[in-house]
Amino acid sequence: MDDLEQALAPLAPQLDAGATTVVNLRRLSGGASQETWAFETDTGAPMILRRKPPSSTGSGNAVPLATEAALIRAAAANGATVPRVMAESAPGSEIGEAYVMARLEGETLGKRIARDPPFEGIRPGLAAQCGKALAAIHAVPTAGLPPLVTSSALTELEKYEAVYRGSGAERPIFEAAIRYLRDRAPALETPVLVHGDFRNGNIMVHPDQGLVGVLDWELAHLGDPAEDMGWICTRSWRFGGGKPVGGFGDYADLLDAYHAAGGRPLSLERVLYWEMLGSLKWGCMCLTMYMAYATGSDASVERAMIGRRASETEIDLVALLEQAA
Amino acid sequence: MITQPTSIELIESVIKFIEERAAPQLKDRDAFHARVAVNALAAIKREIAGGQAAEDAQTGRMAELLGHDGEWAALNSELCGKIREGEISPTDPALLAHLKASIIDQVRIDQPQYAGLKTLAG
Numbered sequence: 289m290d291d292l293e294q295a296l297a298p299l300a301p302q303l304d305a306g307a308t309t310v311v312n313l314r315r316l317s318g319g320a321s322q323e324t325w326a327f328e329t330d331t332g333a334p335m336i337l338r339r340k341p342p343s344s345t346g347s348g349n350a351v352p353l354a355t356e357a358a359l360i361r362a363a364a365a366n367g368a369t370v371p372r373v374m375a376e377s378a379p380g381s382e383i384g385e386a387y388v389m390a391r392l393e394g395e396t397l398g399k400r401i402a403r404d405p406p407f408e409g410i411r412p413g414l415a416a417q418c419g420k421a422l423a424a425i426h427a428v429p430t431a432g433l434p435p436l437v438t439s440s441a442l443t444e445l446e447k448y449e450a451v452y453r454g455s456g457a458e459r460p461i462f463e464a465a466i467r468y469l470r471d472r473a474p475a476l477e478t479p480v481l482v483h484g485d486f487r488n489g490n491i492m493v494h495p496d497q498g499l500v501g502v503l504d505w506e507l508a509h510l511g512d513p514a515e516d517m518g519w520i521c522t523r524s525w526r527f528g529g530g531k532p533v534g535g536f537g538d539y540a541d542l543l544d545a546y547h548a549a550g551g552r553p554l555s556l557e558r559v560l561y562w563e564m565l566g567s568l569k570w571g572c573m574c575l576t577m578y579m580a581y582a583t584g585s586d587a588s589v590e591r592a593m594i595g596r597r598a599s600e601t602e603i604d605l606v607a608l609l610e611q612a613a
Numbered sequence: 614m615i616t617q618p619t620s621i622e623l624i625e626s627v628i629k630f631i632e633e634r635a636a637p638q639l640k641d642r643d644a645f646h647a648r649v650a651v652n653a654l655a656a657i658k659r660e661i662a663g664g665q666a667a668e669d670a671q672t673g674r675m676a677e678l679l680g681h682d683g684e685w686a687a688l689n690s691e692l693c694g695k696i697r698e699g700e701i702s703p704t705d706p707a708l709l710a711h712l713k714a715s716i717i718d719q720v721r722i723d724q725p726q727y728a729g730l731k732t733l734a735g
Contacts, residue, residue, distance in 0.1 A: 458689055461712050463696040464703035528728050590646055593653045596723040603716045603729045606709065610733075613704035 295382035296327065296337070299375045303388060304333035313337075322350070322506070326391060334393075335374065339386035350506040354378075355434040357387035359481070359508050362433060368424035369417070371492075371501045392501045394494040399527040401493045402535030410498035415537020417499035418491070418520060419545030425502070426480040426513045426551060433481065438510040440476035445469050445565060448572040455575045461602040464609060465568045474558060479510035486516040487525040488534030514554050517542060518562020523604040524570045524597075564608045571601030624658045659722045667718035674711045 293313040300307040307329035316324045316336075325337040340353055351359075354376060363370045372390040377383040401407050401414075430436075439447075449466050452459075484507030492501040519525070521532045521539065529535020533542045539556055547553055578595030580586040618626070628651050636647040668685055675688040678701075683691075695701045701708050717734045720727055 458693045460689065460692050460696055460708075461716060463693045464708065464712065467696055467699065468703040523729050526728065588646060589653055590649045593649050593656075596653075596656060599716060599719045599723045600727045600729060602712075603720045603727070603733050606712050606716050607729065607733050609703060610709055610713065613706065613709060 292325075292383065293327070296388075299377075299388060300329050302375050303335055304329040304331045307331045307333065310335070322353075334391035336371070336389050336391045337383075337386055338389070339377075339384055340379075342384055351434075351436065351508055353385050353387055355436070356505045356508070357389075358434050359428075359505050360389070362428045363425050363481075363502070366424045366428045368428075369421045369499050369501055371503065392492045392494075394492040394497075394500050396489060396492055396503065398488040398525060398535070401488055401491075402527040402529030406495040407493065407536075410493070410495065411536045414493065414498050415531075415533040415541035416545035418486075418533065418537070419542040419551070420549040421499060421502055422483075422486065422513070422516050422542075423546045423549035423551035425483055426516070428481045430479070430481055430510060436481075436508065436510050438476070438479050439482075440473070441512055441515075441561070441565065442470070442473040444511075444515070444569070445473060448565075448569050451572040451576055455572075455579055457575060459598070459602065461605050462568065462571065465564060465605045468609060468612070469561070469565055469568065472561060474512065474514075474561065476512055480513050482509055482511040482513065483516050484508045484511075485519070487520045487522065488527060488529075488536070489525060491534075512558075512562070513552065514558040514562045515565075517546075517554060517559040518564075519566045521559060521563045522566030522570060523563075524567065524601060560608065560612075564605060564612075567601040567604045567608065571598045571605070574598040574601065620661055621658055624654050624661075628654050656723055659725070663718070663722060667715070667722070670718070671711075671715050674714065678707060678711055 290313070293310060296313065297309040300309050303310075309330045310327050311330055313325055313327040316326050323337075323339045323341055325339065327335050327337065329335065338353060338356070357373045357376050360370050360373050364372065371392055373387055374390060375388040377386040377388075379385040395401055395407070402411075407414075445466065452462055452466070483502060483505065485504050486502065490502070490504040491499055492503055494500045520534050520542075526532070526535035531537050532539055539559065543554060543556065543559070574594050574597045577591055578598070581588070581591035581595070631647055631651055631654075636644060636651075639647050672683075672685045672688060675685075675692055676682045679688060679691055679695075692701075696703060696708070713733060717730065720730045724730070
């Protein structure tokens with residue numbers, strides 16, 4: 289038993305009735321700012337640990353793990369389909385800054401969800417499930433939440449424009465998208481809790497039950513509800529699926545279910561605005577990752593080649609501009 | 614023109630080496646990077662075949678849009694400036710026609726399987 293497993297053992301009774309220790313701890317993934325581990329209790333309850341490594345460098349836009357856990361709990365209390373947070377651990381403790389949640393069964397790979405046969409049966413209802421989950425997330429009372437950044441369409445646009453300008457690139461399609469989006473930026477009337485990374489790839493989908501959990505809360509903030517709608521419709525997240533919502537659903541499925549679940553009516557136009565901003569955002573993120581290659585901080589072929597994915601967002605931006613013209 | 618082998622033949626031989634000999638010996642992140650390396654070489658192959666013609670066509674269209682001749686980089690820079698300053702509207706039909714033709718050429722080089730290419734190019 290290694291140190292981390294030993295440190296987790298005292299949490300066991302909190303994780304499952306009758307549990308006395310934890311077993312089978314293994315690392316699933318991890319970057320400079322965040323690690324994900326899987327383990328079970330000795331009673332067999334499957335768990336996930338999200339943990340900040342002791343020597344963490346932090347990550348620009350990410351909220352602290354304690355905030356993430358609090359937001360998932362708040363969303364659950366409001367009826368959203370999210371994982372169950374079981375325990376939190378404070379910075380400076382033996383485990384470190386972390387939280388434990390019940391492990392869900394299902395698939396997160398976007399391409400499988402959008403195209404593979406096991407998900408054929410649940411695909412027609414999946415966009416509506418997403419709409420319902422978003423309505424519950426956006427209706428979470430913001431008064432009791434930990435401190436979060438508030439970001440409007442214009443703030444988001446300016447953030448990614450700064451990334452683009454900073455890269456030194458000169459790309460007329462990005463220029464046209466920036467100009468178009470700047471001239472039409474919707475005002476932020478009533479900021480709501482926005483997930484911030486709501487897309488196919490960050491949702492757990494079960495082949496029989498459909499959506500079982502909204503994951504990856506680290507980019508949560510207060511903002512425009514249409515931001516989450518536009519991001520899951522952004523074409524880079526359709527994985528070759530033929531439909532606009534995550535590759536698996538229609539705009540109307542998402543929006544109708546959102547309204548039916550009590551969400552404030554949102555126009556398709558506003559969703560398409562955020563979809564265009566979503567393509568620009570992913571294009572700028574591709575440039576950022578390429579810059580890691582160009583500056584020598586990550587000399588891998590993957591970082592170099594991802595720069596060539598900026599053009600996929602440009603072809604989508606031109607399609608959206610043509611549609612709008 | 615250098616032949617025996619041509620640059621295309623060289624690239625094809627490297628792709629074959631990675632796919633048939635090197636990649637099967639790799640795992641996890643290295644195996645993934647080997648696939649990305651093959652994609653990169655395939656893009657270079659397409660760029661060698663069609664990149665110059667695409668650039669020439671782009672330069673010609675920009676000269677027409679801007680009303681004067683010039684080098685690709687200077688014209689591209691000027692076009693970006695005019696869009697940024699609002700002198701050319703982002704929904705101007707002549708601008709969109711140019712951007713559309715240019716990006717179709719580029720995605721055919723970078724990612725010919727991308728679904729958005731079919732959406733825009735038909």
